[in-house]
Amino acid sequence: MEQVLCCCKVYISESRNKAALDAIEMAAKLYPEAPIVNKFEDVPYNRVGYTLVSKMGPDPNSTSPLKNAVFKMVEAAFQEIDLGRHCGSHPRLGVVDHICFHPLLGVSLDHVAGIAKSLAADVGSRLQVATFLYGAAHYEGRLLDSLRRQLGYFKPNATGNQWAGGPESETLPLSPDEGPPHAVHRKGIVVIGATRWVDNYNVPIFSNDMVTVQRIARRVSGRGGGLQSVQSAALAHGKGIIEVACNLLDTSKVGGNEVQVEVDRLARKEGLDVGVGYYTDLSQDKIIECYLKQLSS
Missing domain, CATH: 3.30.70.670 (Formiminotransferase, C-terminal subdomain)
Incomplete structure (x- = not known):
């Protein structure tokens, strides 16, 4: 029987706080069906990327171990990390800066887009964080780089080409797809998408x-x-x-x-x-x- 696999990449604005990363990784382990298969830490950027993989069921709206594992990681990240105290040389919009789902084997892009949209709804409503969609998860298929430009992602806000602290204003230049219509200083905002492999x-x-x-x-x-x-x-x-x-x-x-x-x-x-x-x-x-x-x- 052919494997039906989906991948999710989760980028978190922290690499120097080991206790926080341990807590995030322990949260993912609540769903062993969706393990972390790679972790990339970058200290100058103060950023870590996780890659998780899981088998997929036939219904994108059904319970997904991958979605649940990522949600728990996001929840833990917001509990452990304060964006207001963050500083690094990689741009970011929030504690959980970017989440993207990719089809791997035997699954369609529309299927993983459904999981991305379901996760965004949970992050927005249950964690009360403004969440923006892109790629196949967005109704117009908007591109990540375009969304980031509109949100001011590429403009350093501290000396030495650094990004430091939380958002300067709660006001957002765009209306989020899910969650409250404003940014939270401690958490920032979240961008979630679904695309082919990158x-x-x-x-x-x-x-x-x-x-x-x-x-x-x-x-x-x-x-x-x-x-x-x-x-x-x-x-x-x-x-x-x-x-x-x-x-x-x-x-x-x-x-x-x-x-x-x-x-x-x-x-x-x-x-x-x-x-x-x-x-x-x-x-x-x-x-x-x-x-x-x-x-x-």
Whole structure:
């Protein structure tokens, strides 16, 4: 019988508070049918990404271990982390900055979009946090980068290209899809979506010249006339390093190797040295392999 698998990536604005991360991970373990198969911590960004996988039932509206596990993680994150005390060099809109569901095997995008919408309804009503939908989970299919721009995601609010503290105002520029019509200072807001598979690939550039690296990042991206299906941003990543952080929306067309070559080419023109890029998660195939190994053990 064919496996029917769905994946969820959960990005939380914290990597330095071990007690908080332990509590979040313990919450997920209440649903062993939806295990965490990968965890990626980034201290300069003060951000952690979790990848969970679960089998899916035929009805997206039925009880989903994956949705329940993610909800418990979100609930724990809000209990353990105060956005008002957070600081890091990665943009974020809330304690739980971003959640995305992806079909893996034998399941449709519409199916996982149903789970995303169900989770958003629970987060909005039960946790009272403004929640925004994107991708297949949104009725107009709006794009993540477009939503983030409208919400002011890419504008640092502290010196040194840092994001610090909670939202400056409770007023939101858009009406949320679920939850109260305002932001909560301690929690921020949540963005939840459903899309085809996305890889994240970051390339370090050894420089403190943010303007120049921003120009490189723009030229790498499809929006800037570069690699189609690539979204990119320049983010400070420790002393003397700025990363070109990329979302690869269609890995069958453009992968990390192509991004690496293009960043190298553009950086050489600017006289800058480039390091070896890296993925922030396992590949789609590797995630499936890790899940099946956990299941068999």
